[in-house]
Amino acid sequence: MTDLRILDVDPTEKNERLDVFVVRNLPEFSRSHIQKMIADGQIMVQKKTVKANYKVQPNDQIEVLMPDPEQMKIIPEDIPLDILFEDQDVIVINKSRGMVVHPAPGNYQGTLVNALLKHCDDLSGINGVARPGIVHRLDKDTSGVMVVAKNDRAHINLARQIKDRAAGRKYIAIVHGAIEAEEGLIDAPIGRDATDRKRMAVTFNHSRPAKTRFRVLERYGNYSLVECRLLTGRTHQIRVHMAYIGHPVVGDPKYGPKTNHFDIKGQALHSTELTFEHPVSGETMLFSVPIPPDMQQILTLLIKRYGAKGGNGL
Numbered sequence: 001m002t003d004l005r006i007l008d009v010d011p012t013e014k015n016e017r018l019d020v021f022v023v024r025n026l027p028e029f030s031r032s033h034i035q036k037m038i039a040d041g042q043i044m045v046q047k048k049t050v051k052a053n054y055k056v057q058p059n060d061q062i063e064v065l066m067p068d069p070e071q072m073k074i075i076p077e078d079i080p081l082d083i084l085f086e087d088q089d090v091i092v093i094n095k096s097r098g099m100v101v102h103p104a105p106g107n108y109q110g111t112l113v114n115a116l117l118k119h120c121d122d123l124s125g126i127n128g129v130a131r132p133g134i135v136h137r138l139d140k141d142t143s144g145v146m147v148v149a150k151n152d153r154a155h156i157n158l159a160r161q162i163k164d165r166a167a168g169r170k171y172i173a174i175v176h177g178a179i180e181a182e183e184g185l186i187d188a189p190i191g192r193d194a195t196d197r198k199r200m201a202v203t204f205n206h207s208r209p210a211k212t213r214f215r216v217l218e219r220y221g222n223y224s225l226v227e228c229r230l231l232t233g234r235t236h237q238i239r240v241h242m243a244y245i246g247h248p249v250v251g252d253p254k255y256g257p258k259t260n261h262f263d264i265k266g267q268a269l270h271s272t273e274l275t276f277e278h279p280v281s282g283e284t285m286l287f288s289v290p291i292p293p294d295m296q297q298i299l300t301l302l303i304k305r306y307g308a309k310g311g312n313g314l
Contacts, residue, residue, distance in 0.1 A: 003066040009056045019052040027197050079115035084287050089154040089280050094289045097143040097266055102131040124155035136162050141266020145274045145287050157279035170273035171228040175247040179224045183215040186241040190234040200236045202244045210234045212241045220302035264294045
């Protein structure tokens, strides 16, 4: 069946290039791919073909003939998993830094899903063939605890808990700068970056509400160890919010300084605690995992260099 997507133009998007407009509304496609679709007549304005540099108008009705989804064969792989808990309904994993959660175009192997498919064959199917069992995700270079659903009943229940914020998620991060406040609430909407579709940003255009509560655990010279709790669940939320207040996560390749003084591949961000109700028994489940060795190595270096609450930073 043909999938026809209709995109309406907001007044704030007036005179934007058609290819730029479509990419922001359909971020799963690259700009070059969108430009090819426009040239092939798969994207039309008011039932007419136009060029990629056409300036969209508020009354335009933009029709996108979506390509057929790419068929993916996800191969089970014998990849070690750090399993904290497992029964017939859920698996709780301590994900390592560097592991992608689910396959995507250009990255079909070495993911958590590949490992899970080797470990068991009874994951939920609600999210389709590429993301079986995946209720929520962690960025590739964010480590820590996450839960996976083994059947559709558990998936629906866990997804509701995460959406309603009944499930609690606590993160530990090492960030740049000595944060003055002991704690705080970052209430700033997050959406796609206007100039780089692979980045998120605090913006009031095409964004969604986002709230992160943070608490300073310790200060080491020009660095801080913080605890963050998600009150919403947006892509890259903690990374974007901490950078927004001037304290990007150490090692963050997207939102932090280009120079990294520490031996860590990716951001120093760790999902340290997850709380949820078991989707069948209703029992309160709490899982906590310590920070990984690469983050502990950074803390050890900072303590050695500055001690607690001392020094002037690098």
